[in-house]
Amino acid sequence: MPRASRPATDPARAERRAPDVVVIGGGPGGSTTATLLAAGGHDVLLLEREHFPRPHVGESLLPASMPVLEALGVRDQLEAAGFLKKWGATMVWGTDPEPWSWYFRETNRRYPHSFQVERAEFDKILLDHARTAGVDVREGHRVIEVLFEGDAAVGVRFADERGREHTVRCRFVVDASGQGAVIGHALKLRQWDPFFRNLAIYGYYEGARHLDGDAETNILVEAHADGWCWVIPLHTGRSSVGVVLDSARAQPVIEREGLRAAFESALAGAPRTAALIADATLTEGPIVVKDWSYVSDEVVGDGYILVGDAACFVDPLFSSGVHLALSSGMLAAAYVTTALKDHELAHAAGPVYKTLYYTQYRHFHEMAKLFYSSNRNADSYFWEARRIVGEDEGFSPRHAFINAVAGQPPQGYERVVLERGDAPGAFVESVQAVEEERAARERAVAEAHEELLAAVPVLMADARVEVQPVLGDGEFEWGHVLLTPMRPEGTACSALVAELLARFDGEASVSDVLRSVCADFSLDPEAIAETVTAAVRILYVDGTIEQLAGFAPGPR
Ligand SMILES: Cc1cc2nc3c(=O)[nH]c(=O)nc-3n(C[C@H](O)[C@H](O)[C@H](O)COP(=O)(O)OP(=O)(O)OC[C@H]3O[C@@H](n4cnc5c(N)ncnc54)[C@H](O)[C@@H]3O)c2cc1C
Numbered sequence: 001m002p003r004a005s006r007p008a009t010d011p012a013r014a015e016r017r018a019p020d021v022v023v024i025g026g027g028p029g030g031s032t033t034a035t036l037l038a039a040g041g042h043d044v045l046l047l048e049r050e051h052f053p054r055p056h057v058g059e060s061l062l063p064a065s066m067p068v069l070e071a072l073g074v075r076d077q078l079e080a081a082g083f084l085k086k087w088g089a090t091m092v093w094g095t096d097p098e099p100w101s102w103y104f105r106e107t108n109r110r111y112p113h114s115f116q117v118e119r120a121e122f123d124k125i126l127l128d129h130a131r132t133a134g135v136d137v138r139e140g141h142r143v144i145e146v147l148f149e150g151d152a153a154v155g156v157r158f159a160d161e162r163g164r165e166h167t168v169r170c171r172f173v174v175d176a177s178g179q180g181a182v183i184g185h186a187l188k189l190r191q192w193d194p195f196f197r198n199l200a201i202y203g204y205y206e207g208a209r210h211l212d213g214d215a216e217t218n219i220l221v222e223a224h225a226d227g228w229c230w231v232i233p234l235h236t237g238r239s240s241v242g243v244v245l246d247s248a249r250a251q252p253v254i255e256r257e258g259l260r261a262a263f264e265s266a267l268a269g270a271p272r273t274a275a276l277i278a279d280a281t282l283t284e285g286p287i288v289v290k291d292w293s294y295v296s297d298e299v300v301g302d303g304y305i306l307v308g309d310a311a312c313f314v315d316p317l318f319s320s321g322v323h324l325a326l327s328s329g330m331l332a333a334a335y336v337t338t339a340l341k342d343h344e345l346a347h348a349a350g351p352v353y354k355t356l357y358y359t360q361y362r363h364f365h366e367m368a369k370l371f372y373s374s375n376r377n378a379d380s381y382f383w384e385a386r387r388i389v390g391e392d393e394g395f396s397p398r399h400a401f402i403n404a405v406a407g408q409p410p411q412g413y414e415r416v417v418l419e420r421g422d423a424p425g426a427f428v429e430s431v432q433a434v435e436e437e438r439a440a441r442e443r444a445v446a447e448a449h450e451e452l453l454a455a456v457p458v459l460m461a462d463a464r465v466e467v468q469p470v471l472g473d474g475e476f477e478w479g480h481v482l483l484t485p486m487r488p489e490g491t492a493c494s495a496l497v498a499e500l501l502a503r504f505d506g507e508a509s510v511s512d513v514l515r516s517v518c519a520d521f522s523l524d525p526e527a528i529a530e531t532v533t534a535a536v537r538i539l540y541v542d543g544t545i546e547q548l549a550g551f552a553p554g555p556r
Contacts, residue, residue, distance in 0.1 A: 203285025
């Protein structure tokens with residue numbers, strides 16, 4: 001793996017030879033992208049303006065991040081750091097004034113927990129790991145601007161620890177500067193979300209009580225009249241405690257009463273939170289941060305890519321920020337790897353990166369919106385202003401969302417809002433209808449094989465397969481993508497499934513199609529018959545095959 005030569009004490013070391021990639025920012029997004037690129041043999045320079053460990057809000061992680069942390073190779077270090085294991089969440093939200101808990105194991109057997117982390121320590125583990133992987137990490141180095149030639153990013157101008165300015169050219173710039181959004185600011189890419197114009201006040205308490213029993217290491221999320229609070233227990237004995245408020249309403253209160261008084265009075269309005277911190281001492285903060293959600297119009301351009309919060313930010317209700325940073329970092333590393341070797345493929349993969357990242361973003365965004373609108377514990381300006389009244393304002397693209405909710409949710413929050421919240425009736429009914437239909441289809445085809453071979457599949461209107469870039473092993477590659485109105489973002493599928501879909505014309509039976517595929521590709525029908533009926537089952541349950549004409553399941 002190539003490594004830049006970097007004598008530790010040479011002040012001129014900033015004038016190094018041009019790296020392949022400059023990464024701006026050493027948070028979870030930047031560290032992930034940089035580590036994976038360096039592991040792939042690229043020369044990576046990471047510029048981070050702070051010295052780590054540095055404080056950062058956002059301590060509660062999601063199990064969905066565990067595969068990324070494993071792929072990075074830091075899981076053992078995280079276990080060894082002693083971070084508390086987070087098994088679920090306890091909420092005072094929805095229609096029930098009593099707290100209720102749910103656990104990741106209910107929806108994620110493989111990864112039933114995540115961690116509650118001190119971000120200073122967590123982020124340092126990831127950044128040090130990037131260094132170990134060969135990244136040239138320079139702390140105390142602030143990027144001033146990204147250099148463009150025409151529309152193409154060609155390098156950056158930065159200030160080193162002594163404030164001296166340098167420029168460095170590179171083949172690719174990764175903007176992982178978090179809310180600093182170096183490129184987003186320069187190119188005016190950010191669009192603020194009108195729904196989530198909140199602010200957060202947070203601080204750290206020593207000696208806060210934990211929740212009882214199984215919920216001991218859960219995050220507590222408590223809705224109250226003017227917003228909601230969080231309490232996150234940490235392994236250091238501290239607890240991260242915060243309150244999310246309406247930005248326009250809270251600002252004047254902070255100016256009038258002072259930050260600490262505004263913080264304490266908001267916490268006092270949340271009895272469960274107040275009880276946990278009753279005998280605790282505030283040892284850091286309070287700190288106020290703007291908590292407005294945003295997306296960037298574009299996230300990939302000629303020679304640059306945006307990762308994590310530098311691209312988009314969603315309300316912290318679901319603790320999704322670090323996960324989005326880690327997973328977009330992984331996608332970005334694949335994109336940059338592709339861009340450094342195949343321009344044509346990279347050109348086509350740019351929109352795919354955006355779609356893959358924004359699909360995850362939208363999932364959390366729509367769920368947060370639904371959650372906000374489903375709280376009926378308090379009638380107040382905060383909650384009234386966040387009700388979803390009409391369908392058009394609410395769920396877009398609504399069908400995709402309903403389908404995501406009705407499928408196998410990786411996070412599990414969806415169940416909770418449907419079961420414990422008070423979501424708009426039409427929405428709940430739509431989700432239930434999709435779920436019932438799915439379950440009925442699943443039951444019908446569960447053990448069918450011969451019957452499926454005899455059936456004639458009829459595809460849903462507008463289902464089609466396109467050749468597009470898909471995520472391969474650490475880079476994008478050309479592959480087949482199934483596009484349906486329910487999943488407009490597309491789902492990668494195998495060449496065999498693409499062939500089947502191309503031949504399902506509403507007249508040929510599955511066995512006709514099986515025979516014709518085998519004849520054209522010299523395959524043995526017996527050897528792939530099971531695979532074909534398994535694919536038909538999945539496509540039918542998913543709704544891509546709308547009907548199986550002539551399908552008559554045998555007695556069960
Ligand atoms: C109130 C609140 C609560 C939150 N709670 C949670 C939570 O519980 N769980 C969760 O997962 N997420 C939470 N988040 C979100 C989470 O903090 C972020 O989404 C996450 O840190 C994003 O990671 P990142 O790598 O994109 O950016 P960051 O972690 O912000 O890292 C960006 C890095 O870039 C550096 N940088 C910035 N500008 C420059 C520059 N010009 N030159 C060089 N370096 C630069 C910064 O110093 C920083 O180290 C919360 C956010 C808020 C506002």
